[in-house]
Amino acid sequence: MSLTLLSPLDMHLHLRDGEMLANIAKESAHTFSGALIMPNLVPPVSTKEEVIAYKQRIMAAIGHETFTPYMTLFFKPSYDKAFLTSIKDEITAIKLYPAGITTNSEGGVSGFDVEELRPALEAMSELGIPLCVHGETGGFVMDREAEFVSIYEKLATAFPKLVIIMEHITTKASVEALDRFENLYATITVHHLLITLDDVAGGMLKPHLFCKPIAKRPEDRDALLEVALKGHPKVMFGSDSAPHPKHAKESCGCAAGVFTAPVALQLLAELFENKLAPLENLQAFISGNAQRIYKLKPLAKTVMLEKKSFHVPSDYRGVVPMYADEQIAYSIKTVE
């Protein structure tokens, strides 16, 4: 049994920089046609020169693969229309981080005062630049995302023409917000479709499944599954694949992030098959919806997967993937 996916897109990817970039970029570039590249380097990617230089480093790291890094800029309230106009052609979106909420987000937004954000967000709205948001407050870990929904609603109401993407949503509350506002969209990771907090901390503690936002309750995962499996038109796949060296995960203070890039398509194929979801819904989730929402024309890439057991490596050059050393049901057969 096999299935074919056309031009898969990963609309939320961390490629890091330097040695890590060199170590892991090909894992995404091999099977994906393109990916939206997160800008939370140290320092964050926030000028035209930095975007261009980072894109060049990514292209060097992926070698001969057919792959488009869709670049993003780290949001700052100080961005004005002249600056955004000048950078518009180099970027696909701008990513907003609340300050201090995740890896390398220290320079993010610390208040969500609409008037303070208005110049930048109105300019983005006019220029057609989508806003990607890491939507968590500084509250209790299980409530952070649900608490942020009121901020999404405030932004969606104040900037009704701005495309706002709720990144890596993990809760029923975020899913429900999707249909209340025309300009709210979402990405969902593969790991949040598969695990709950039980998998992270219900048996042994599993650092390689620890991420931000943390996996939530079973009813939250059910809500995510419902929209993903039906290929809901406002929902896109975004892996949030986030590599850390093994020692940074297995230590007395483990960094947040699940490395799924090399196994994401195989896991999605298995999940959609197990749940009896039509292949066209997976195609919409993995590429079609993103093409429409972001107005992308991705490079042609045809990925054939087959139902053949794949032993996930224990690590990819020092980075431990999800399901390391376990068997998963699908393999990549060909990429053309």
Next chain:
Amino acid sequence: MSLTLLSPLDMHLHLRDGEMLANIAKESAHTFSGALIMPNLVPPVSTKEEVIAYKQRIMAAIGHETFTPYMTLFFKPSYDKAFLTSIKDEITAIKLYPAGITTNSEGGVSGFDVEELRPALEAMSELGIPLCVHGETGGFVMDREAEFVSIYEKLATAFPKLVIIMEHITTKASVEALDRFENLYATITVHHLLITLDDVAGGMLKPHLFCKPIAKRPEDRDALLEVALKGHPKVMFGSDSAPHPKHAKESCGCAAGVFTAPVALQLLAELFENKLAPLENLQAFISGNAQRIYKLKPLAKTVMLEKKSFHVPSDYRGVVPMYADEQIAYSIKTVE
């Protein structure tokens, strides 16, 4: 500034066996007058001979310290009155584990059918042997304890003269059950008075704060603090101090348990001072309530603590304690 505690008791302690027992037993025996020793060895302590032999190994491990190991037996529904009568003088309580719920609990109870449990629990009730319970269902990790409250209520109703101790409670739901049933009591750890899930998984993931039951929500901790700080007469200190080797905590599947034995009294002194709770409430929590509930006459031990910064060691013979390598506000001054 200093304060004096008389005959501190730790009513829930894991001393393990073999090399680990030899490595950590003195940490409890030095500052505590006695402790209720959990029976979840491999195999579990479930015969008179095993109780006696384990107690001897503990006495050998603690050396010259003045310390009473109050022994427990691993509950089995098959225990009958003749057996319990024969073992009564060797044990202080019997510990019930739902099957598979925590470290070395595979042989525990897998159903809570009152009629199946009646012979053993009625005999315990008649003989005055308290029942200590690890109260978690197999449900979602944040709900397990609250879901178990209905089982506590069933047991408390069916066996109204049986002293039932809800061990290491972590939720508002358990606190509320305390006052609904005359024969329900509880132990509370020091770490559950200090941390929530935010401390375990809200920033970096902290394996050394991972335990079962997992730390819960802020409102749960507040409920625990309320009864502990007022020295609620049905609530006792039980550290649930549970050592694991460092490599078993900092790995890709971290074992559950926080090692607090060497710092518990210092942390409680600081907490009660910070919260302006009277010293007599701490004395009730740390010893008085347990003496009354369990009818104990502990060995005389006078522990003087002083408000003087203590640098917690990075490990105690390979076991990482809570607040390893950090400063805490109180030190043990003298033990007599």
